[in-house]
Amino acid sequence: MLYAEKDDGQLVHLYSNGDEMALEQLIRRHKDRIFLFIVSKVRDHALAEDLFQDTFVKVINTIKRNKYNEEGKFIQWTMRVAHNLVIDHFRREKKHRKVQNSGDFNIITNLKDDALNAENQLIKDQIESDAAGLLEYLPNEQKKVLVMRIYEDMSFKDIADQTGVSINTALGRMRYALINLRKIISEHNIVLHKR
Numbered sequence: 001m002l003y004a005e006k007d008d009g010q011l012v013h014l015y016s017n018g019d020e021m022a023l024e025q026l027i028r029r030h031k032d033r034i035f036l037f038i039v040s041k042v043r044d045h046a047l048a049e050d051l052f053q054d055t056f057v058k059v060i061n062t063i064k065r066n067k068y069n070e071e072g073k074f075i076q077w078t079m080r081v082a083h084n085l086v087i088d089h090f091r092r093e094k095k096h097r098k099v100q101n102s103g104d105f106n107i108i109t110n111l112k113d114d115a116l117n118a119e120n121q122l123i124k125d126q127i128e129s130d131a132a133g134l135l136e137y138l139p140n141e142q143k144k145v146l147v148m149r150i151y152e153d154m155s156f157k158d159i160a161d162q163t164g165v166s167i168n169t170a171l172g173r174m175r176y177a178l179i180n181l182r183k184i185i186s187e188h189n190i191v192l193h194k195r
Contacts, residue, residue, distance in 0.1 A: 003024075006022070006025070008029075008075065010022075011025055011074075012026070012068060012074055016064070016066065023060065026074065027056060030078060031052070033075070033079075034055060034075075034079060034082055035048060037079060038051045038052055038085075042086060042089065047089070051082065051085050052082070054085050055082040058081050058085070059078055059081060062081075069161060080158070087151075134181055134185070135147065135181075137180070137184050138177055138180055138181070141173050142174075142177035142180065144173075145173040145174050145177060146173075148163075149174055156170045156171055
């Protein structure tokens with residue numbers, strides 16, 4: 001069988017039916033693009049290799065559980081998996097970096113790339129923390145759509161596909177989530193701007 005002539009969708013189908021060589025072809029076909037994407041975000045070769053492996057572990061598990069439904073869009077879906085793992089990595093890093101008592105403190109390495117000074121960064125972090133806490137008051141479906149859209153930067157089509165609803169339903173859930181958040185903010189006199 002000539003795997004190189006098969007498109008991604010056919011290879012995914014073959015792999016889901018137990019053909020391991022089909023997965024090898026998919027990895028060989030897309031590894032450079034995915035790896036370069038990851039390394040461009042994390043700027044660490046060893047870390048990029050770990051995240052690359054994690055990406056394909058997630059891809060394999062999803063396909064084996066018959067949860068893959070991005071027909072014809074394997075590379076876009078895999079890139080999104082990689083992107084989400086990179087975001088998860090930076091979130092974990094941010095939590096671990098909050099307080100580190102080290103004699104090797106170097107102010108140059110701890111400066112942010114963005115133009116926020118320390119005070120503005122603290123305010124921004126507090127606002128994000130307050131806003132994230134409000135999500136707990138939302139119904140699960142609304143919270144899920146809001147997180148996917150705002151924190152994971154997913155399109156409404158992707159949200160609809162992943163949650164198994166129509167695009168209109170996903171849009172409606174997002175709309176109601178925002179309406180409910182405004183009500184919660186208003187009812188509790190919450191201020192989400194510079195204090």
